[in-house]
Amino acid sequence: MKKLQFSKICKNFGAVVANDNISLSLGEGEILSLLGENGAGKTTLMNILFGHYISDKGFIEVEGKRLTPGSTKASLDAGIGMVHQHFTLAENLTVLENIILGTEPLSRLWSKKKLAYKKLEALSKRFGLLINPDAKVADLTVGEKQRVEIIKALYRDASILILDEPTAVLTPQETIQLFKVLKEMVNAGLSIMFISHKLNEILEISDRIVVLRHGKLVGEVATKKANKELLAEMMVGHKVTRPAYEKLEIGKAVVELNNVCLNASDGTVGLSNINLKIHEKEIIGLAGVSGNGQFGVASILQGLTHPSSGEFKLFGQSLIKYDPRYLTKSGVARIPEDRSKEGVIGEMALWENFLGEELRSKAKSGFIIDKKKAVNNAEKLIQEYDIRCEGAFASTRLLSGGNIQKLILARSLSNNPRFIIANKPARGLDEGAISFVQHQIINAKTKGAGVLLISEDLDEIFELSDRIAVIFDGKLQGPFDASSLTINQVGLMMSGEMKEGSFNEA
Amino acid sequence: MLELLELILTTSLWAAVVRIATPLIFATLGELICERAGVLNLGIEGIMTIGAMAGWLWVYQGGDLWGGVVFAAIVGMLFGFLHSILVVYLGLSQHVSGIGITMLASSISYYAYTMIIPFSTTPPKIVAFSAFEVPLLSSIPIIGGAFFNQTALTYLAYILVIVTFYVLYKMPLGLTIRMAGENPVANEAQGINVLLIRTGAVMVGSALMAIGGAFLTMSAFDAFYFGMINGRGWICVALVIFASWKPGKAFLGAILFALFEALQVRAQLIGADVIPYQIFSMMPYFLSIVAMMLVARRAAYPKALLVPFRQGDRI
Numbered sequence: 062m063k064k065l066q067f068s069k070i071c072k073n074f075g076a077v078v079a080n081d082n083i084s085l086s087l088g089e090g091e092i093l094s095l096l097g098e099n100g101a102g103k104t105t106l107m108n109i110l111f112g113h114y115i116s117d118k119g120f121i122e123v124e125g126k127r128l129t130p131g132s133t134k135a136s137l138d139a140g141i142g143m144v145h146q147h148f149t150l151a152e153n154l155t156v157l158e159n160i161i162l163g164t165e166p167l168s169r170l171w172s173k174k175k176l177a178y179k180k181l182e183a184l185s186k187r188f189g190l191l192i193n194p195d196a197k198v199a200d201l202t203v204g205e206k207q208r209v210e211i212i213k214a215l216y217r218d219a220s221i222l223i224l225d226e227p228t229a230v231l232t233p234q235e236t237i238q239l240f241k242v243l244k245e246m247v248n249a250g251l252s253i254m255f256i257s258h259k260l261n262e263i264l265e266i267s268d269r270i271v272v273l274r275h276g277k278l279v280g281e282v283a284t285k286k287a288n289k290e291l292l293a294e295m296m297v298g299h300k301v302t303r304p305a306y307e308k309l310e311i312g313k314a315v316v317e318l319n320n321v322c323l324n325a326s327d328g329t330v331g332l333s334n335i336n337l338k339i340h341e342k343e344i345i346g347l348a349g350v351s352g353n354g355q356f357g358v359a360s361i362l363q364g365l366t367h368p369s370s371g372e373f374k375l376f377g378q379s380l381i382k383y384d385p386r387y388l389t390k391s392g393v394a395r396i397p398e399d400r401s402k403e404g405v406i407g408e409m410a411l412w413e414n415f416l417g418e419e420l421r422s423k424a425k426s427g428f429i430i431d432k433k434k435a436v437n438n439a440e441k442l443i444q445e446y447d448i449r450c451e452g453a454f455a456s457t458r459l460l461s462g463g464n465i466q467k468l469i470l471a472r473s474l475s476n477n478p479r480f481i482i483a484n485k486p487a488r489g490l491d492e493g494a495i496s497f498v499q500h501q502i503i504n505a506k507t508k509g510a511g512v513l514l515i516s517e518d519l520d521e522i523f524e525l526s527d528r529i530a531v532i533f534d535g536k537l538q539g540p541f542d543a544s545s546l547t548i549n550q551v552g553l554m555m556s557g558e559m560k561e562g563s564f565n566e567a
Numbered sequence: 568m569l570e571l572l573e574l575i576l577t578t579s580l581w582a583a584v585v586r587i588a589t590p591l592i593f594a595t596l597g598e599l600i601c602e603r604a605g606v607l608n609l610g611i612e613g614i615m616t617i618g619a620m621a622g623w624l625w626v627y628q629g630g631d632l633w634g635g636v637v638f639a640a641i642v643g644m645l646f647g648f649l650h651s652i653l654v655v656y657l658g659l660s661q662h663v664s665g666i667g668i669t670m671l672a673s674s675i676s677y678y679a680y681t682m683i684i685p686f687s688t689t690p691p692k693i694v695a696f697s698a699f700e701v702p703l704l705s706s707i708p709i710i711g712g713a714f715f716n717q718t719a720l721t722y723l724a725y726i727l728v729i730v731t732f733y734v735l736y737k738m739p740l741g742l743t744i745r746m747a748g749e750n751p752v753a754n755e756a757q758g759i760n761v762l763l764i765r766t767g768a769v770m771v772g773s774a775l776m777a778i779g780g781a782f783l784t785m786s787a788f789d790a791f792y793f794g795m796i797n798g799r800g801w802i803c804v805a806l807v808i809f810a811s812w813k814p815g816k817a818f819l820g821a822i823l824f825a826l827f828e829a830l831q832v833r834a835q836l837i838g839a840d841v842i843p844y845q846i847f848s849m850m851p852y853f854l855s856i857v858a859m860m861l862v863a864r865r866a867a868y869p870k871a872l873l874v875p876f877r878q879g880d881r882i
Contacts (some may be wrong), residue, residue: 111756113755132758133755133756133757133758134758134759136758137757137758138758143756145752145756147752149750149752149753149755149756149757150750150753151745151746151749151750151753151870152749152750152870153749153867153869153870154742154745154746154749158742158745158746159753161739161742162739162742162743162746162753162754162757162759163743163754163757163758163759164757165739166739167738167739167740167743168740169738169739169740170738171737171738172737172738172739172742213757
């Protein structure tokens with residue numbers, strides 16, 4: 062019997078069609094992957110299933126019974142568990158509190174904690190999900206938090222588990238661990254829906270793959286018959302080419318960090334003795350799980366933070382004044398990690414955002430902004446970088462993530478920078494936009510820039526980088542020649558399991 | 568200095584401390600419950616005022632004392648409900664709505680009072696709660712006579728500290744309230760109606776604030792005056808932070824502030840000819856700020872405080 066059946070689900074958000082007549086089913090003990098780009102409607106569909114949204118048309122059946130729409134409680138009671146992409150956990154509460162929330166009647170005069178401990182222990186053992194129930198969620202690693210999310214669903218005896226982009230935040234080793242757990246759960250009779258846009262993982266874990274594009278279901282294949290190229294084409298709708306890697310003769314050093322240290326401050330890891338040299342015409346990939354010191358490195362390189370000791374040489378000269386404006390002016394470009402928070406000001410028009418980093422130099426006559434010149438310049442760049450928008454006067458927040466990223470690239474790369482900090486430039490973008498961003502970065506390298514590419518996505522790191530450095534707990538390993546490394550080695554270094562000196566520097 | 572030490576060891580000082588602290592305990596607990604659920608309630612000052620007014624009015628019109636307390640609580644709840652509609656259901660600014668509630672509730676109180684007693688120079692008095700000595704406990708030296716020779720409302724305040732603690736930390740209901748203030752999405756993901764929980768918490772919290780106000784007219788004094796809340800509500804907002812959102816610490820904070828207040832009144836009498844009395848009046852507030860800087864700097868505030876929750880929002 063079908064465990065779960067979606068029938069003709071439609072959902073619009075204003076003029077945007079998020080789900081268009083989607084029907085699909087999930088069998089018992091099956092792992093079904095839902096593949097699609099950002100904005101293809103995967104998360105919307107799952108939120109309808111979980112009662113966060115109400116579909117405009119269509120219905121869902123669980124084991125033949127109609128599901129009450131728009132009620133999280135009904136979905137939970139029907140045995141559906143969801144591991145959200147953005148964890149729904151309270152940081153200040155303990156693991157146990159997060160798990161038992163809502164499982165007891167509110168009128169009960171005391172929580173039956175002893176019983177909860179027992180049930181939790183049994184679950185942990187059965188599926189190999191070890192966790193300390195009394196730990197505060199804020200003190201857990203990302204992987205552990207995800208474990209709590211999964212246990213939360215299992216604790217409620219879920220028989221259908223939805224995982225929304227579960228591997229986005231995990232190291233390769235944690236991903237392997239997760240897949241083991243998922244297999245375990247399927248053996249125990251659970252059905253799983255796995256949402257992702259990472260082709261490798263989908264091919265590895267699922268039994269069957271369903272592809273969504275622009276809110277429509279565009280294809281369904283058994284995993285045995287699928288391959289990467291086929292899936293990519295189904296997902297995007299046309300063939301996509303990632304830029305080809307090319308090794309160039311490197312030039313002078315643009316950035317040199319010598320024994321740079323940074324004291325740990327509230328919530329961020331410090332840096333200890335970072336040594337890094339980046340040359341013209343080379344891309345250095347900085348791999349690592351978020352929160353291991355990337356923030357510190359990026360801040361120093363952008364001139365936002367003064368290192369507590371050590372030297373930062375920019376274009377051969379020791380930097381004395383840490384001033385982002387000075388750095389930008391002397392040829393440092395930045396692609397910030399959180400593009401809509403740090404990269405642009407959403408409420409302002411495109412032309413204003415183009416001025417963002419050069420207010421004092423360009424498009425200015427005396428004290429007054431030369432609006433005409435600024436708008437002209439914006440319109441030129443909009444064309445050149447193919448930014449899809451309603452013109453230079455449109456509000457920036459209306460742009461999609463990919464187009465905001467294009468704006469940032471246009472703004473920083475059109476000045477022919479000599480050094481570029483690209484902090485997770487492809488994060489959250491779809492295949493088409495990723496390919497554009499990568500082409501631009503390669504172009505900049507060809508033109509002579511040195512690039513530091515900070516990323517968690519090892520595929521991206523390996524596709525672009527000449528050399529790869531790994532950061533863990535504020536300490537840097539490498540950089541090593543990219544061709545001398547395997548993804549597995551980098552993964553081990555990212556999780557701190559492979560220490561320095563365990564193999565020779567290339 | 569010696570005089571001050573002698574002062575601290577007198578029952579009469581501590582009796583004053585408890586009297587000053589009681590309305591603060593009620594209102595701080597009320598604010599704490601609201602904020603634990605993620606809603607800042609700056610209506611506190613006005614809700615205390617209208618609570619004071621409502622309780623007094625009930626008794627003045629011939630009702631009995633406990634009826635007055637209940638009436639004050641209900642009126643407080645109504646204003647809490649109004650605040651909830653604005654900030655929980657409509658997601659409006661909690662600061663603006665709260666200040667609006669304070670102005671509205673205070674104005675209604677004063678308006679109603681002048682309508683009922685148009686031509687009075689001395690405020691009419693009621694028969695207030697009288698003190699009740701708890702056997703055994705009240706014979707503890709110094710403290711006993713102070714803490715356990717008070718009116719029934721003070722004992723109610725003690726009990727509420729324990730009840731609030733118990734509900735918040737031991738009951739499933741308390742867990743959902745805390746979760747509503749930490750991460751409402753997590754609450755919803757576990758099938759709980761966040762809006763209902765928040766509204767309930769704000770209403771109960773507001774009821775406590777109103778009882779705190781009523782204590783002033785029905786226990787500390789026996790009449791209603793203009794401006795009688797006199798910033799006590801705002802002090803409670805600060806006390807919640809001082810208490811790091813914990814009921815037990817809220818109790819201690821209220822006692823500590825009351826001690827400053829009681830001491831300054833007495834210090835005025837001792838040092839009045841040397842130092843202007845305004846300096847003394849200032850001390851409790853000044854010391855509160857210092858205490859807050861020392862204690863509450865690392866407080867883990869509810870993560871979703873001030874953050875509205877909308878069902879079906881794009882997550």
